[in-house]
Amino acid sequence: MTEGFDAISEPVARRVTSGLSKIGMVLRSRAWKGAGPAGVTPTQAQALELLRGRPTSLGGLAARLGVSAATASNAVGTLVEKGLVVKEPGANKRSVTLRLTPAGETTADQASEWPGFLSGAVETLDSREQTAMLRSLIKLIRTLQQNGDIPPQRICVTCRFFQPYVHADSANPHHCDYLNEPFGDRHLRLDCAEQADASPEQQQLAWQRFTSAWTA
Ligand code: SF4
Known part of the structure; x- marks a missing residue:
């Protein structure tokens, strides 16, 4: 006899979506809190994370971030100014490869600590x-x-x-x-x-x- 619950329950898919949305909100908020002390924005922190151990082109980075080339270029420009990323000659004359500096590696470590609270929760499963x-x-x-x-x-x-x-x-x-x-x-x-x-x-x-x- 679950008619009462059936009547008051939203579809499961909607509640799962709502749960994911709540986690997404917490992640966004923690991303700012975690990336802030490292002196970078969440997008810059993501770029550092993606470049860690994997030098790549600007286009490749933009594709992996899911942002436009212009947005990726802005983020990378700031990271270069901060001495966290260097641009090196790429596979051909017109291309460049982005690589983390030692300071960039350190900042990537600091900025990527923010999901720790989430991995702790996942480990309870x-x-x-x-x-x-x-x-x-x-x-x-x-x-x-x-x-x-x-x-x-x-x-x-x-x-x-x-x-x-x-x-x-x-x-x-x-x-x-x-x-x-x-x-x-x-x-x-x-x-x-x-x-x-x-x-x-x-x-x-x-x-x-x-x-x-x-x-x-
Ligand atoms: S992504 Fe491909 S290469 Fe990598 S572990 Fe999976 S199957 Fe293997």
Whole structure:
């Protein structure tokens, strides 16, 4: 007998969206609090985080930040003025590569500490809950990416090296052709430097295999 609850409950999807929105608000507020003492804005902090260990071009950085080239250029200009980023000659004469300076590495460390409060909360979930949440997040991220709502992410499920459910071992059913190793859902990556996009057809086939085994 749940008619009372059925009558007063909003659809689950709406409450999940509301929950994500609340977390998003906290993240935005904490981003300012965390990035502020490091002397950078949240966008600059994100740029530092993306450049950490991965020098890249201005266009590449803009794409990964999901902002226009002009916005990325403004952020980078300020970071260069602060001595946190240097511009070096790129692969060809007209291109430049952005690289963190030692001071930039330090500031990136300081500015990236702000999600600590969130990781603490996530760690209260047990390993099964964490893995289920990771899979759900990957599904959301893939949908947002396909709809053009977020820039392309370097995730396993769109990678040409991803072979889902090709091993009998239920703990490690997937295979990464790049590393040539089996792996499990708990290893699914959200930002892999080796990721290379599969063709749309290959992505669709891999996604069908990945999700059909999930719902079976
Ligand atoms: S190369 Fe990286 S993104 Fe691609 S399947 Fe392997 S671990 Fe995942």
